[in-house]
Amino acid sequence: MKESKSAQYHSKISKDYDVMFQDKYWDIHTAVESSKLNKYLPKQKSLILDAGGGTGNFSIECAKKGHEVVLTDISSGMLEEAKKKIKKLGLEEKITILNQDIINMNDLKSNHFDFVVSLGDPVSYCQKEEDAIKELARVAKSGSFVFITGDSFFGRMFKLITDMNYKELENLEKSSKIQNQFDFIEHDFKVEELKNLFEKYNLQVIEVFGLLSFINKIVKEKLEKILSNEKNFKIIKELELKFCNEPSIIGTAGHLGIIGKKK
Numbered sequence: 001m002k003e004s005k006s007a008q009y010h011s012k013i014s015k016d017y018d019v020m021f022q023d024k025y026w027d028i029h030t031a032v033e034s035s036k037l038n039k040y041l042p043k044q045k046s047l048i049l050d051a052g053g054g055t056g057n058f059s060i061e062c063a064k065k066g067h068e069v070v071l072t073d074i075s076s077g078m079l080e081e082a083k084k085k086i087k088k089l090g091l092e093e094k095i096t097i098l099n100q101d102i103i104n105m106n107d108l109k110s111n112h113f114d115f116v117v118s119l120g121d122p123v124s125y126c127q128k129e130e131d132a133i134k135e136l137a138r139v140a141k142s143g144s145f146v147f148i149t150g151d152s153f154f155g156r157m158f159k160l161i162t163d164m165n166y167k168e169l170e171n172l173e174k175s176s177k178i179q180n181q182f183d184f185i186e187h188d189f190k191v192e193e194l195k196n197l198f199e200k201y202n203l204q205v206i207e208v209f210g211l212l213s214f215i216n217k218i219v220k221e222k223l224e225k226i227l228s229n230e231k232n233f234k235i236i237k238e239l240e241l242k243f244c245n246e247p248s249i250i251g252t253a254g255h256l257g258i259i260g261k262k263k
């Protein structure tokens with residue numbers, strides 16, 4: 001079967017994916033995301049779903065901690081890279097890999113997982129964001145956490161205004177969807193929309209956070225210069241960590257994270 005445009009794009013970049021996010025901006029992004037993941041990841045050995053898990057970085061981290069993981073994705077290339085890494089680390093027993101669309105995870109039982117994550121925007125990329133959230137909620141056990149990150153409406157608006165991209169600005173305002181720089185349609189979330197979708201599918205909202213709320217508004221060249229200074233990097237990282245839950249600013253972050261507890 002022909003892969004979707006998003007899956008094709010991810011298969012094309014799969015071999016480079018793990019080095020594409022190695023710069024100071026993404027170091028801070030990872031620091032904020034990891035601080036939240038560490039807070040909610042079960043301490044006891046658990047069954048974890050990493051939906052849209054790509055090259056398997058989070059799955060591998062969990063397996064190393066002794067958890068059992070199911071890693072799903074729709075890009076054959078991304079899963080191929082994950083398979084190679086998992087084999088090299090001898091973690092095949094701990095991680096099950098499935099080529100599965102997040103909007104319809106037929107092979108997965110309801111009320112089954114102790115922790116469900118979908119990191120790095122699969123919910124924005126899947127074309128049916130509501131179905132994806134419904135599915136993630138369905139497979140989570142009652143009392144467990146569901147943790148997702150997705151693209152942000154107002155974060156995107158800042159970028160489109162900077163680029164003077166009026167066509168996509170109109171699309172964004174009309175539908176919350178744009179054709180992104182990778183040539184596939186993505187859905188950009190507002191905080192209230194995400195919260196309402198979580199509540200609709202039986203997930204009590206525990207917290208919402210922004211990734212990142214300050215440095216996503218600085219143009220690339222200037223930002224690189226600022227972050228190349230170790231003192232600036234430290235100060236900015238601390239500010240992003242400190243204010244990542246601040247309601248006045250998080251809606252304008254580049255990405256949004258949300259954690260819900262299945263009722």
Ligand SMILES: C[S@@+](CC[C@H](N)C(=O)[O-])C[C@H]1O[C@@H](n2cnc3c(N)ncnc32)[C@H](O)[C@@H]1O
Binds near residue numbers: 101102
């Ligand atoms: C930016 S990558 C993030 C990968 C990984 N979660 C991470 O944080 O490194 C987005 C991933 O979403 C996957 N994806 C896109 N649409 C999907 C869908 N409908 N179902 C499952 N995965 C999807 C892509 O193939 C890609 O691996």
